[in-house]
Amino acid sequence: MRAYASDKFGEISDLRLQDVPKPVPTADQILVEVRAAAVNPADLKVLGHKDGGRFLHAASFPLILGYDFSGVVREVGAASAPHAVGDEVYGFLPYARTTRGGTYAEFVAVGAAAAAKKSAAVTHEQAAAAATAATTALQALRDKGRLAAGQRVLVNGGSGGVGGFAVQIAKALGATVSATCSAGKMAHVTESGADQVIDYKATPLGALTETFDLVLDVASTSSYGTCAHLLNPGGAYVTLMPSVGLVFGLMRTLFSSRRCGFVMVKPVAADFAQISTWFDEGKLRPQVDSTFPLADLPRALEHLHSGGVRGKIAITI
Ligand SMILES: NC(=O)c1ccc[n+]([C@@H]2O[C@H](COP(=O)([O-])OP(=O)(O)OC[C@H]3O[C@@H](n4cnc5c(N)ncnc54)[C@H](OP(=O)(O)O)[C@@H]3O)[C@@H](O)[C@H]2O)c1
Structure with missing residues (x-):
């Protein structure tokens, strides 16, 4: 699959769009075809191995960045209820040293508890940006x-x-x-x-x-x-x-x-579900400043770094 990744800790210029192995979900995971991701300050901390970034991701290479995702379930593990193939889900990967993959990729394997149904009231970009x-x-x-x-x-x-x-x-x-x-x-x-x-x-x-x-x-x-x-x-x-x-x-x-x-945020399906409900009810409005295609990820990260963003930057995969 295609993913934006770096072969070392470093700068935005070290990121390359490359072919990497497609993740294989374990029994308690689902495989999500990622439709959208979102940019977070943590990306630059992880890539730069600074400001606590070393605690947010495994030091494994190629280093695929990205935590937020919204997409479609393509495979379910034996113990990954309540998800089913074809469900539209969103969530984020844990900010932890155990996290090896990333969502700036065509597919991501995520724990069943780290995803919930996407609200039909928002796009994949808007959902990923909220995760x-x-x-x-x-x-x-x-x-x-x-x-x-x-x-x-x-x-x-x-x-x-x-x-x-x-x-x-x-x-x-x-x-x-x-x-x-x-x-x-x-x-x-x-x-x-x-x-x-x-x-x-x-x-x-x-x-x-x-x-x-x-x-x-x-x-x-x-x-x-x-x-x-x-x-x-x-x-x-x-x-x-x-x-x-x-x-x-x-x-x-x-x-x-x-x-x-x-607070150290944790992926909690019930919280994702609450956020989806608020989107459904119109109590939450999406916060997307701009959207970039995956091929322009470096430009998206530079945009966040520039400080000119209002809300979030989404990435269309
Ligand atoms: N612990 C956790 O679980 C967790 C989770 C998510 C994020 N974070 C961290 O929380 C921080 C914010 O995340 P984010 O995604 O909201 O970042 P962001 O989108 O880049 O927003 C940064 C915010 O900080 C404001 N700001 C900058 N300088 C300021 C100042 N001197 N006084 C008051 N406000 C100032 C900015 O306002 P202007 O743009 O108007 O200047 C902007 O509203 C990051 O360091 C991120 O890594 C931690």
Whole structure:
């Protein structure tokens, strides 16, 4: 099969469209013919073997990048219920050292629990673009942040992949949402449904005087220490990147009503199903900034690197 892969850790220029063996699913896996994938910052971390990327993928070559997929089930293992050949499914591969393949490829073998039915309301590109990003937002807001209806949340980095879904999912959970972004993307974040949009350069988090029940630091540019003044009693600071600041935050909250936490997203079929339901109900809108064919994957990765993206970049396979 054709896949975009690198024969070493390195740069975007090391990626080549090449022929690689088609994966063979195990008993608890399904083989998906990938129709679309999506770009994530993790791709560049894995390729560059930096910023924690070594913990997100096996060091096996050729290194096929890509986690998100949406496509059609072509083979099912003996223990891969509830999936059937012909089902349209989406999901993402685990961000883990055990992950050997990637979704910038014509086929991918995925665990049965790492896929769920794609909503008929969205395209394969839109579904793939939601897989990691919307699931991360859901697990961060609902599970780690324990966000409840009527509460106030601040999403730091509301214009990117995770942030665009975090704004929408927080609204779907009944919260009042404030979100930060760069000045040029404020209209986009307002369209996503944020009640208040803050230019992070004009008003840094340290200058905010309001308080929140949850600060979700998607951009992970802050820390519990610099956000503690923003938290109501019982409130939580949740980040997507581990850091020394996180350790200090965990220590500071040991004897406090406030909480500090880190989310590492996991592929959970029930969460994918919830996201599909929200798409069906029109509670979630797709977040695709642009779509590139597989042959243009390097250009797509450069586009993400440029910082000009609103939402997600999808890849048509
Ligand atoms: N732990 C996990 O499970 C997990 C899961 C998914 C992603 N992540 C990580 O989370 C991060 C975000 O992922 P993503 O897919 O949303 O990335 P993305 O699409 O590139 O979005 C990055 C966001 O950060 C914002 N940003 C940049 N500098 C900022 C600043 N100084 N203050 C506030 N916001 C700022 C950007 O806003 P502007 O573009 O408007 O500047 C944009 O909204 C990445 O590091 C990614 O690897 C972790």
